[in-house]
Amino acid sequence: MTSQLAAPAAGSPTLNLSVFLVFVFITLFIVYKATTRNQTTSDYYAAGSAFTGLQNGVAMSGDFLSAASFLGISGAIAVHGYDGFLYSVGWVVAWLVALLLIGERLRNTGRFTMGDVMAFRMRQRPVRAAAANATLVITFFYMLAQMAGAGGLIALLLDVHTRAGQALLITGVGIVMVFYVLVGGMKGTTWVQIIKASLLLVSVTFMTVFLIGKFGFNLSSLLEQATQHSPLGEKLLQPGSSYGATSISRLDFVSLALSLVLGTSSLPHVLMRFYTVPTAKEARSSVVWCSWSMVTFYLAILIVGYSATALVGSDAIVHAPGGENSAAPLLAFHIGGVVLLGIVSAVAFATILAVVAGLTLAASASFAHDVYANVIRRGKADPRSEVRVARLTAIAVGFLAIVGGIVADGQNVAFLVSLALALAASANLPTMLYTLYWKRFNTSGTLWSIYGGLGSCLVLILFSPAVSGTSTSIVTGVDFHWFPLTNPGLVSIPLSFVCGFLGTVFSRHPGDPDKHAEMEVRALTGIGAGS
Incomplete structure (x- = not known):
């Protein structure tokens, strides 16, 4: 039964590929036309701060x-039920954290990267180098998730089942992504995000309305059928199917929730978007539009996930090429045949391309602006040479993303993202909060916070069940884990706060009170923002 359901699920590989290529050519044309110049750092990193709140909110x-x-x-909900939906709850709550604590103050204080804010009242060179290192590591882990998603989608939609074939196609996705960044910079990447987000919202909204209608607008009927097509039965609708069976799994859930809420609000490629609008008012408008878009999407994805269980079945999803990541495409094929599958596949590919392009831009901007311009050139870099370094960095980051995506192919992308979020929450969030709110915070505290959080999180991930020791680990067949939690946020995030505090308290070099006063005025009023 499982094989029969999974085998034809790829629909027409030719049509799927054609729809995807049409989207790529259209967006490449838009990127080329929208990007008239990218000569200055402001053009390349922040699109000249020319986007409106609505445009930036949708892109965000x-x-x-x-x-x-x-x-x-959608796959996590289809297979694990209620526990899978907890990912989306974490993302929505995280956005409120970003709005209330970081967003506007960051936009008023910095110019292009988080390093601008972290180094504002600290010694520039060591802090910017630390901020760049954290950004590069976080974006690499996040890219693993996106490229792994590309591999699973390719396996399902293009009927490519060999590792070599998937690796070749992941390489193609990576090349297109790098091209977006090289040609378009932030302006081109933002337009790709606007198009992608609009298509994604429209697609899942129409699918949701159709699916609810298919069950007579009766959610109870939908959920009842979902429980009948899942090995979990009634437990599909209850918490604890994945987290809660043991004390360790309950701690893992707390750790995951902490990483989701605190990590999303400190992702480099998301926070960079606050610099693409001209005023703090437009930044607040961006938040409003982004919030409504996210709430709409995650309510829809709840219906999509449970509908996939009800109509396709958990077993068919797990055993299909791409595993859990194939739930939404399989559902699209079930309700709309080859045509809807082609549309959904194009949207999914667009999602991967756009997000990885944004990640690549964030990583290249951080290296070029923080390391090259302010550490190596000591703030005296020529704007053209800085942009050139950013483009070269984008090529290098793209290559690493391709290699990492090939290695991580087959992993659940939501799970991989949770590791990136743990890194962001450990390295960035404590440092940002201390910088923006603690008058005494100094350079030593900043370095201790960044490296303490980043280093501890990396070590715990490496020796966790996420990497080895279980059948779902990234590296199978070996077991060198000693840390029991799959997500290390519960340990590494508090440790980063402690490191930042101790580094500040025991430092012999106090913070600069004048710089703190200047930063506080700028953060609250926006006076001097972007300078």
Whole structure:
């Protein structure tokens, strides 16, 4: 039964590929036309701060609504039920954290990267280098998730089942993504995100309305059928199917929730978007539009996930090429045949391309602006040479993303993203909060917080069940884990706060009170923002 359901699920590989290529050519044309110049750093990194709140809000929601949201969460809900939906709850709550604590103050204080804010009242060179290192590591882990999603989607939609074939196609996706960044910069990447987010919202909304109608607008009927097509039965609708069976799994759930809420609000490629609008008012408008987009999407994806269980079945999803990540495409094929599958596949590919392009831009901007311009050139870099370094960095980051995506192919993308979020929450969030709110915070505290959080999180991930020791680990067949939790956020996030506090308290070099006063005025009023 499972094989029969999974085998024809790829629909027409030719049509799927054709729809995807049409989208790529259209967006490449738009990127080329929209990007008239990218000579200055402001043009390349922040699109000249020329986007409106509505435009940036939709693009920002596109950064949040990644392959982890569309493919990973829908699959997690379809297979694990209630526990899978907890991912989306974490993302929505995280956005409120970003709004209330970080967003506007960051936009008023910095110019292009988080390093601008972290180094504002600290010694520039060591802090910017640390911020760049954290950004590069976080974006790499996040890219793993997106490229793994590309591999699973390719396996399902193009009927490519060999590792070599998937690797070749992942390489093609990576090349297109790098081209977006090289040609378009932030302006081109933002337009791709706007198009992608709009298509994604429209697609899942129409699918949701159709699916609810298919069950007579009776959610109870939908959920009842979902329980009948899942090995979990009634437990599909209850918490604890994945987290709660043991004390360790309950701790893992707390750790995951902490990483989701605190990590999303400190992702480099998301926070960079606050610099693409001209005023703090437009930044607040961006938040409003992004919030509504996210709430709409995640309510829809709940219906999509449970509908996939009801109509396709958990077993068919798990055994299909792409595993859990294939839930939404399989559902599309079930209700709309080859044509709807082609549309959904194009949207999913667009999601991966747009998000990885944003990640690549964030990583290249951080290296070029923080390391090259301010550490190596000591703030005296020529804008053209800085942009050139950013483009070269984008090529290098794209290559690493391709290699990492090939290695991580087959993993659940929502799970991989949770590791990136743990890194972001450990390295960035404590440092940002201390910088923006604690007068005494100094350079030593900043370095201790960044490296303490980043280093501890990396070590715990490496020796966790996420990497080895279980059948679902990234590396199978070996077991060198000693840390019991799959997500290390419960340990590494508090540790980063402690490191930042101790580094500040025991430092012999106090913070600069004048710089703190200047930063506080700028953060609250926006006076001098962007300078």
